[in-house]
Amino acid sequence: MTTATFTAEKHGLAAVGAAVQRHSMLLFDYFTQYAKVQFGYRADFFISLATSFAATCFQLGFVIVLFQKIPQLAGWRFPEVLFLYGFSLIPYGLFNVISLNLYNFGNNYIIEGKFDRVLLRPVSSLFQVLFETFRIESLQEVATGVYCLWWASRRLGLVWTPGKFAMLLFFGICAATIYMSIFVMLTTVSFRFEDRIGVSPPVWNVIAFGRYPLTIYNGTVQFVLCWVIPFGLASFYPSVRLLGRTVTPEYARLVPVVAAVFLTAAITLWTLGSRHYTSTGS
Amino acid sequence: MSADPLIHVKDLSKHFRAFDRREGIWGSIQNLFVRDYHTVAAVDRIGFTIDRGEMVGYIGPNGAGKSTTIKMLTGILVPTSGEILINGFVPFRQRRQYVKTIGVVFGQRTQLWWDIAVIESFKLLRRIYDVSQRDFDERMERFNEILGIRDYLRTPVRKLSLGERMRCDLAAALLHNPPLLFLDEPTIGLDVVAKEHIRHFLRAVNREFRTTVLLTTHDLDDIEELCHRLMIIDHGRVLYDGPLDQLKERLLxxxxxxxxxxxxxxxxxxxxxxxxxxxxxxxxxxxxxxxxxxxxxxxxxxxxxxxxxxxxxxxxxxxESIEEVVKRIYAGEATFEVSL
The missing domain is CATH 3.30.70.920 (Lrp/AsnC effector binding domain/regulation of amino acid metabolism (RAM) domain)
Known part of the structure; x- marks a missing residue:
């Protein structure tokens, strides 16, 4: 069943191009629609921005305090750790902009039956769920991340070439895709088990592990963060490459591959899962 | 019946796995660890065809399987077994192409964006359904004429009365000019005037665009005023499918x-x-x-x-009023006469 819908869309490159164009335009439309709603509740927006920024500051503060007590962490100096931390904030922020509906999916869409309306529209259901609400205030995480990179680069004397900027953008998007795919897969559990919260929250906390140098962890944790829930892989290897340090083994090349594999798996699981949607009683 | 019906349904069933909840606090604790399930056939091997341009009423008591049927026909639910072919599509399999050819209104829920002006919802729906600006303007003009929605196009949906909202929802469902319209309790909670307005609009749409309409309702006046054909479903089975007059003839x-x-x-x-x-x-x-x-x-x-x-x-x-008749059917007193 699912392959039928997939192949129907893959009639040559032209069709793919048209689909990409249509979805980009729809993404823009959905975003402006959401922005119009938000502008109706201005105070709300500024309060969420403030709380979200405060949360970022607390987390960052922890790293800073830690490094006032110890000069190095398993061979990593403070500016380097801050660089890694800053890089990881970028995909995290990008993902958070669209993560709200995944977080609330079981409650809003399954239990309340809002998924009915999604299925009645001629647009991919995953696309609609991801882009129906945005957490615009999460862009502060991206901004904080960029600031950390800038500050650390100055301390380390790193030079940013256009090539490096492109690499940052590319890896940032790959990592955000990995984050998103992981949570999409976790969200599909809601199609089978009608629970309000779902299984995402504990995994959410694992993201924090990916912000530090992977080499500080033992082998099992490293393996999990690379190949099971690859938050570590997604942000550690790309930022190390940007930093110009060498680690062995070096997996930055695999990040786009992992992103593609995870995204495909997420879309497939979502399509299979949505067939189990049972709607509500009325 | 013509040779090429718009809707073709055969042996359609939907089974749900229901979970038997134990009562009380001790029961809830047991529920955490052990769950007993039983299968419920919400829709049980039903079959019918509907021709283009027909307006069909689909009625039944609460929990009879009406909504489940509509949800399978609209592609929301995947059937457990049986066939559905509508306008050449298998709804759940070709969902994205199929939904472009249907309009759906759920009386209990709006498909409009709650916090912003009605017109903004229409504009976004125009993009979602790929309607050209010219068709959009033309249709909006026509909807204004029969539904009189111009006055509150700039009002946020949450500030509309139920009747106003329903009119907007109808217009939204017809924006892409679908040949088939599903209405799930379109007049629920409306006052007499608002109901009349909606019925008038539905008749006009059916006449002008030959839109096929399948509607579920608890208000039998809807059926008497709109539909020539009536289907009654109970316990997941179709009890009656035929002209309203014939049902009266047989049962009054x-x-x-x-x-x-x-x-x-x-x-x-x-x-x-x-x-x-x-x-x-x-x-x-x-x-x-x-x-x-x-x-x-x-x-x-x-x-x-x-x-x-x-x-x-x-x-x-x-x-005897049709309500009385239907009451007898729901109460199971007239099953024999209905299925003659």
Whole structure:
């Protein structure tokens, strides 16, 4: 069943191009629609921005305090750790902009039956769920991340070439895709088990592990963060490459591959899962 | 029935796995660890066809399987077994292409964006459904004419009355000019005037665009005013599928005659009409109602007898209302006659 819908869309490159164009335009439309709603509740927006920024500051503060007590962490100096931390904030922020509906999916869409309306529209259901609400205030995480990179680069004397900027953008998007795919897969559990919260929250906390140098962890944790829930892989290897340090083994090349594999798996699981949607009683 | 129906449904079933919840606090704790399931057939091997341009009423008591059927027909639910072919599509399999050819209104839920002006929802729907600006303007103009929605296009949806919102929802569902419209309780909670407005619009749409309409409702006036054909479903099975008139013909058993007596002197004379299967009630001092089974008593005979016995100022012959009939069907009293 699912392959039928997939192949129907893959009639040559032209069709793919048209689909990409249509979805980009729809993404823009959905975003402006959401922005119009938000502008109706201005105070709300500024309060969420403030709380979200405060949360970022607390987390960052922890790293800073830690490094006032110890000069190095398993061979990593403070500016380097801050660089890694800053890089990881970028995909995290990008993902958070669209993560709200995944977080609330079981409650809003399954239990309340809002998924009915999604299925009645001629647009991919995953696309609609991801882009129906945005957490615009999460862009502060991206901004904080960029600031950390800038500050650390100055301390380390790193030079940013256009090539490096492109690499940052590319890896940032790959990592955000990995984050998103992981949570999409976790969200599909809601199609089978009608629970309000779902299984995402504990995994959410694992993201924090990916912000530090992977080499500080033992082998099992490293393996999990690379190949099971690859938050570590997604942000550690790309930022190390940007930093110009060498680690062995070096997996930055695999990040786009992992992103593609995870995204495909997420879309497939979502399509299979949505067939189990049972709607509500009325 | 034409050779090429718009909707073709055969042996369609939907089973749900229901979970037997234990009662009380101890039961809830047990529920955490052990769950017993049983299978419920919400829709059980139903079949029908609907032609282009038909307006069909789909009724049944709560929990009969109406919504489940509609949700399978609209591609929301995947059937457990059976076939659905609508306009050349298998709804759940070709969902994205298929939904472009249908409009759906759920009376209980809006598909408009809650916090922003109605027109903004229409604009986004235009993009979602790929409607050209010209068609959009033309249709909006037409909707304004029959639905009169122009006045509140700039109002946020949350500030609309239920009637206004329903009109907007209808317009939204028809924006892409679908040949098929599904309505799930379109008049629920509306006042008489608002209901009339919606019905008028549906008739106009059906006439002008030959839009096929399948509607579920609990308001039988909707059916009487809109639909020639009626389907009754209960316990997941179709009990009746045919013209409304035919159902009445088959099921209307009770008739009643209301007589307004000329004066109080006639009261003694009317009292004889409470025997031989006749039921006599007094409505007010001079008005009496005689109910009878029309299969046992000939109406003309009874009228003749009444006129011979008493002097009346007025005489009114009424059929049992369709509500009464449907009530009997839901209560399971008329299953045999329905499925004749």
């Amino acid at each position: 058993r009770t008739k009643q005659i209301k007589c307004v007596l000329k004066d109080r002197a006639q009261v003694a004379g009317i009292s004889v009409f409470s025997r031989d299967g006749l039921v006599l009630d007094q409505v007010d001092p001079l008005t009496y109602r005689i109910r009878f089974d029309r299969t046992k008593v000939a109406t003309t005979d009874l009228i003749r007898k009444i006129l011979a016995a008493v002097e009346v100022r007025d005489l009114l012959i009424e059929d």
